[in-house]
Amino acid sequence: xxxxxxxxxxxxxxxxxxxxxxxxxxxxxxxxxxxxxxxxxxxxxxxxxxxxxxxxxxxxxxxxxxxxxxxxxxxxxxxxxxxxxxxxxxxxxxxxxxxxxxxxxxxxxxxxxxxxxxxxxxxxxxxxxxxxxxxxxxxxxxxxxxxxxxxxxxxxxxxxxxxxxxxxxxxxxxxxxxxxxxxxxxxxxxxxxxxxxxxxxxxxxxxxxxxxxxxxxxxxxxxxxxx
Amino acid sequence: xxxxxxxxxxxxxxxxxxxxxxxxxxxxxxxxxxxxxxxxxxxxxxxxxxxxxxxxxxxxxxxxxxxxxxxxxxxxxxxxxxxxxxxxxxxxxxxxxxxxxxxxxxxxxxxx
Numbered sequence: 399x400x401x402x403x404x405x406x407x408x409x410x411x412x413x414x415x416x417x418x419x420x421x422x423x424x425x426x427x428x429x430x431x432x433x434x435x436x437x438x439x440x441x442x443x444x445x446x447x448x449x450x451x452x453x454x455x456x457x458x459x460x461x462x463x464x465x466x467x468x469x470x471x472x473x474x475x476x477x478x479x480x481x482x483x484x485x486x487x488x489x490x491x492x493x494x495x496x497x498x499x500x501x502x503x504x505x506x507x508x509x510x511x512x513x514x515x516x517x518x519x520x521x522x523x524x525x526x527x528x529x530x531x532x533x534x535x536x537x538x539x540x541x542x543x544x545x546x547x548x549x550x551x552x553x554x555x556x557x558x559x560x561x562x563x564x565x566x567x568x569x570x571x572x573x574x575x576x577x578x579x580x581x582x583x584x585x586x587x588x589x590x591x592x593x594x595x596x597x598x599x600x601x602x603x604x605x606x607x608x609x610x611x612x613x614x615x616x617x618x619x620x621x622x623x624x625x
Numbered sequence: 626x627x628x629x630x631x632x633x634x635x636x637x638x639x640x641x642x643x644x645x646x647x648x649x650x651x652x653x654x655x656x657x658x659x660x661x662x663x664x665x666x667x668x669x670x671x672x673x674x675x676x677x678x679x680x681x682x683x684x685x686x687x688x689x690x691x692x693x694x695x696x697x698x699x700x701x702x703x704x705x706x707x708x709x710x711x712x713x714x715x716x717x718x719x720x721x722x723x724x725x726x727x728x729x730x731x732x733x734x735x736x737x
Contacts (some may be wrong), residue, residue, distance in 0.1 A: 400732060413727045414736045415719075419735040426736050430714040440711040440719045442733075449693070450707045452700025453733050462729040466722065471701055475732055515632040520728060532704035539701035541693065555682055556626050558689065567687055584735065585684030591737035593653065 399477040403513065404437050410534070411464075412520045413437060419456060419558050419584050423594065444557040445584050446476035449528070449550035452540035455583040455620060459465050459512070461519060469529040471539040474620040488615050491580045494596050504616035515625050528625060538624070551596035557588075565592070569602050576604060582620075586610070631670045638668050642692070643707060644712045649682065651677060654703040 404414040414437040418426035426441045433439075444617075447453050451460055451472050462468050487499045519526040523614025530538065540546075556571030572589040579585060590607060593600035597607035611619060626633075626641040635646040644651045646668060650659040658676050662669070670692050674681035680693040695702065709721040711730075721729070 411728050412666045413724050413730055415721070415724070415731045417709075417731060419733055420737070422736075427714050429736055438713055438719050438724075440709075440713045441724050442711050446711070447709065447731075447733050449700075450709060451731075456733050456735045458708075458733045460731040462721070462724075462731060464726050466725050468704045468706050470699065472733075475730075477648065501699045507681040516730065523637050523728070535704040536699050536701050539699045542696055542698055542700045544667075544678075544696040547678075547693045549693075551675060551680045551682045554627065554693070555684055555687075555689060555706070558691070559687055564687065567684070571682075571684070579730035584733075587735070587737050597737070 401433055401435055401437075403477050403516075404435075407517070407520050408437075410520050411605065412516075415440065417442050417447055419447070419588065421557050421588055421596065423561075443561050444554045445588065446554070448482075448582065448584055452542070454540070454579075454581060459516075461516075463523070463529070467532065468535050469524075470519060471530075471535050473512075474507070475512055476507045477513060478509050480507055480509075492596070494598055494608065501608060501616050503610050505611075505619045506617055506622065507620070511623050511625055515623075545578040546582075549575040549582065549585065551586050552578065560592075573603060590592070626692050628670060628692070629688060631690060632667045633670055635666050635668050638673070644673075654705065 400414060400416060414436065416435065416439045418430065418441045420426035421439060421443050423441050423443060425578060430439045453472045457475045459470045460472055463471040485499060487496050489496065505510060515528040519528050523529065552571040554576040556568035556575065560568040572585065575585045584607065587607060589603050590597035593602045601604045639645050644653045647657065650657045651673065660676060661672060670681055670690055673679065674692060678696050682691045707720060711719055712718045720726065
């Protein structure tokens with residue numbers, strides 16, 4: 399869906415950059431190869447964009463203007479209606495997967511609003527009401543208390559070890575990152591997915607996707623768009 | 626940033642964090658924080674961490690240090706986009722600054 403939107407808006411001056419937050423490069427690369435995108439598609443094994451921009455979940459979008467200034471800080475970015483929403487949940491699927499799909503269908507996504515605003519900005523640039531001033535951009539970005547800065551260091555260290563074949567050494571750092579920044583879903587889901595493809599309970603990490611989404615409430619999984 | 630030693634080449638520190646080591650101290654986005662040691666080509670991560678309010682994690686078993694981002698403010702301390710540098714799917718280095726002059730939509734996604 400991103401590729402189609404990029405094709406539409408590229409001739410009006412927009413470039414798309416996709417950043418895959420994947421500790422396993424090959425997993426991300428296989429998906430990207432299937433799409434064979436014409437835009438830059440990069441792989442971020444250490445989730446460095448979390449610390450650089452204040453990203454905590456995916457999909458997240460950031461708008462950057464021609465001068466390299468951020469005009470919208472990280473926010474949920476859906477290019478279209480998620481396939482999860484309309485899928486009929488087969489009772490032949492594993493129970494956990496059925497429960498996950500049911501929960502995912504309740505998660506808020508606002509693709510029409512997001513894509514509408516994006517088209518407006520591409521057309522009008524700084525005159526678009528959706529392009530924010532530098533002070534608004536900073537103000538709307540996440541606060542970075544000491545715990546979250548420390549979480550970023552632990553996550554990076556864990557990912558560095560994981561990438562070099564020391565998966566066991568990564569666990570203590572990722573556990574620490576989860577404890578220090580409990581609302582960072584990219585840190586948690588990355589670790590859960592490596593322990594169990596369905597991100598279910600494991601011996602390695604606290605929590606699992608289904609129980610944490612239920613605890614948070616699917617309506618709070620992404621913040622509402624402020625547009 | 627990851628390092629095997631607490632002493633890091635200033636050039637490497639600058640490349641990875643965007644903080645420049647100048648006679649007046651460590652500088653970024655027009656702000657300078659004085660450093661105690663005289664200007665040198667090597668910085669001590671322990672001093673940098675304390676002065677810039679960045680966490681420094683040491684994994685003794687792995688023999689690695691990791692310096693985290695600046696704490697205490699906002700995730701974005703400036704609206705100027707950081708010069709993200711990451712490998713693309715062909716394995717070539719991509720730099721966000723290579724797209725100056727175009728509008729950019731940066732989208733973070735994941736396989737999981």
